[in-house]
Amino acid sequence: MIIRDVMIRRLEMTMKNSFSTSFGTMQTRQFLVIEVIDEKGNHGFGEGVAFSIPWYTEETTVTSLHMIQDFLVPMLKGKTLHHPDEVNIIFKSIRKNNMAKAAVECAVWDCWAKRQGITLTEAIGGKKEKIDVGISIGLQADFETLAERINQSLASGFKRIKVKIKPGQDIKLLSQIRERFPDIPLMADANSAYTLDDLDLLKQLDQFNLTMIEQPLSSDDIIDHATLQRQIQTPICLDESILSAEDARKAIQLGSCRVINVKIGRVGGMTEAKKIHDVCQQSGIPVWCGGMLESGIGRAHNIALTALPNFTFPGDTAGSASYWERDIITPEVVVNDGTISVPKLDGMGFEVDVSELERHTTQRIEIHL
Numbered sequence: 001m002i003i004r005d006v007m008i009r010r011l012e013m014t015m016k017n018s019f020s021t022s023f024g025t026m027q028t029r030q031f032l033v034i035e036v037i038d039e040k041g042n043h044g045f046g047e048g049v050a051f052s053i054p055w056y057t058e059e060t061t062v063t064s065l066h067m068i069q070d071f072l073v074p075m076l077k078g079k080t081l082h083h084p085d086e087v088n089i090i091f092k093s094i095r096k097n098n099m100a101k102a103a104v105e106c107a108v109w110d111c112w113a114k115r116q117g118i119t120l121t122e123a124i125g126g127k128k129e130k131i132d133v134g135i136s137i138g139l140q141a142d143f144e145t146l147a148e149r150i151n152q153s154l155a156s157g158f159k160r161i162k163v164k165i166k167p168g169q170d171i172k173l174l175s176q177i178r179e180r181f182p183d184i185p186l187m188a189d190a191n192s193a194y195t196l197d198d199l200d201l202l203k204q205l206d207q208f209n210l211t212m213i214e215q216p217l218s219s220d221d222i223i224d225h226a227t228l229q230r231q232i233q234t235p236i237c238l239d240e241s242i243l244s245a246e247d248a249r250k251a252i253q254l255g256s257c258r259v260i261n262v263k264i265g266r267v268g269g270m271t272e273a274k275k276i277h278d279v280c281q282q283s284g285i286p287v288w289c290g291g292m293l294e295s296g297i298g299r300a301h302n303i304a305l306t307a308l309p310n311f312t313f314p315g316d317t318a319g320s321a322s323y324w325e326r327d328i329i330t331p332e333v334v335v336n337d338g339t340i341s342v343p344k345l346d347g348m349g350f351e352v353d354v355s356e357l358e359r360h361t362t363q364r365i366e367i368h369l
């Protein structure tokens with residue numbers, strides 16, 4: 001397969017609900033859509049999930065646009081690809097910029113699967129026909145608003161509830177949740193808001209029967225997380241700290257976590273995400289698929305990834321309607337009883353709604369290779 005043309009689109013979409021974390025609040029979502037076209041006219045799509053502000057990782061929409069346009073896409077020139085795994089190798093000489101790499105690599109995966117006449121799920125070796133999903137609820141203005149969101153999510157059938165915590169909105173908040181909802185599958189995500197100075201507070205998490213605590217400590221740490229894991233019963237799940245399969249291997253070896261959240265963008269693509277899945281599976285560490293408030297394109301790739309067997313915890317891939325008035329794919333991603341049916345169409349399994357895509361496009365760059 002030879003990639004002949006690449007279209008980089010920058011989009012801006014307004015979310016139904018604003019999303020607040022320990023860092024701040026987001027209402028509009030800027031992201032990139034990468035479209036690749038091969039020499040036979042097959043199209044493939046990938047989503048660039050970096051935010052407009054570098055709070056979660058160092059990348060932004062604009063830095064990833066720069067990396068894709070000026071470095072990554074030119075590296076595909078003159079290359080005959082026999083398998084999408086080769087993209088990961090081609091991009092190896094560029095350090096980090098994982099979300100930029102993943103956007104292009106996922107477009108190549110989609111294009112390649114369509115060219116083979118198979119689903120993206122089949123292309124990566126996924127076998128599930130349905131995947132279990134949970135929902136991630138951001139910090140809310142007050143407890144009653146949060147309780148209402150939890151009630152709605154339980155009524156919709158989501159398999160687990162994840163809430164965000166931060167210093168000042170943690171122990172009391174979780175006590176209130178457990179008083180109202182004693183038995184629900186519940187987890188908390190701190191997005192790196194604590195340090196080991198908060199050890200006494202973090203030990204108190206054990207009373208809430210959380211399925212896990214996600215990324216309590218620094219975004220680049222696996223040492224202190226190992227110290228913390230030795231002193232709490234609640235399983236630690238790493239998100240921000242794991243950027244590659246090598247990171248996963250080291251974190252597991254150190255005992256820094258008992259679960260890993262895999263995000264295709266954060267780890268640099270589908271090939272690396274699969275490798276993390278495999279490393280974790282061999283070590284008996286379950287994984288789940290994290291979310292980046294994606295449009296349907298990123299969501300489609302997440303669904304395919306989650307069809308791999310060691311994705312045993314429900315992920316953050318809720319349906320389109322939890323985020324958007326109208327998504328940019330057809331059909332939209334629908335959640336029924338807390339599950340999503342893995343699509344059966346070739347490639348990522350959903351059509352891009354080109355008029356919706358264009359309606360949200362604020363910048364367009366075309367590269368002919």
Ligand SMILES: O=C(O)CCC(=O)c1ccccc1C(=O)O
Nearest residue numbers: 056136191290291292293294316
């Ligand atoms: O619903 C989603 O897509 C995931 C929501 C979420 O928790 C999140 C959203 C944006 C950035 C980081 C995270 C996270 O998992 O830490």
Ligand SMILES: [Mg+2]
Nearest residue numbers: 189214215239
């Ligand atoms: Mg997280």
